[in-house]
Amino acid sequence: MLTHSHVRSIEWGDCDPAGIVFHPRYLAYFDHATCLLFARAGFDLTTLQARFGVLGYPVVDLHSRFTTPCRFGDEVRIETRVAEFRNSSFDVHHRLYRGADLAVEATVTRVWAGPHPDDPQRLQARPVPEAVRVALGTE
Template sequence: MAKEVVYTQRVEFGDCDPARIVWFPNFFRWIDAASRNFFVQCGVPHWNETEKTLGVIGTPLVDTHAKFIQSASYGDVLDIRVSITEWRQKSFVQKYVVERRNEGGSVDTIMECEEVRIFGGRRDGEKPGIRALPIPPSIRALCE
């Protein structure tokens, strides 16, 4: 079973559109924060440190698929459950399940998302940008 980390986000008034529904790009902002939090909770050092030791500057997104199931609104507390469901040679699949905690203890699933990310490193030479690096075994060991 994959390691799971929960990131909690409270929905604020400014996160919503005039209909009081969370504006959908905010979910992707929160998921990105939950992704980094996953690595922090697993013990992966800050990206500044991994750049020095492994050449890894972060985990850029290369593909995403989302399914919105219910809406969320101002005052909701959302738990974003994060896990890595697949390790590939130079990429990995991160899964997110966004849930709302209700009074009385029930939980509603708000959104499900899968992203493909890479461990990015700086390109050598004249061409600027990043490149996909092989999955660092030390990071994988921390996250399994």
């Protein structure tokens, strides 16, 4: 199973007045980590759009657990992997560590989405291509 890991520093703009990461910022971190994971597998968003006609993989559900606060200046490591594929949706599991401590754990459910054939302003779920499943090592 393909896992992507990267390190980032907590910036001042990520923090609330108490100097800890404002919780919605973690979702932005995890969205970026998902893009990095797909790119590592050879499927950056531009490639996905050109090859499969997909517009993206929007979030439809999120479960998170916060155990250790992160603060301005902390260096954190984010590990990301696809935990499960279903027909048109998949779960991405993220673990964010501050040092050796697990600070945040989240599972984000996303849907493989393309333009709706009757209304291009809407999205429609599509099956996740086998090539993507194989590249991410969950098949």
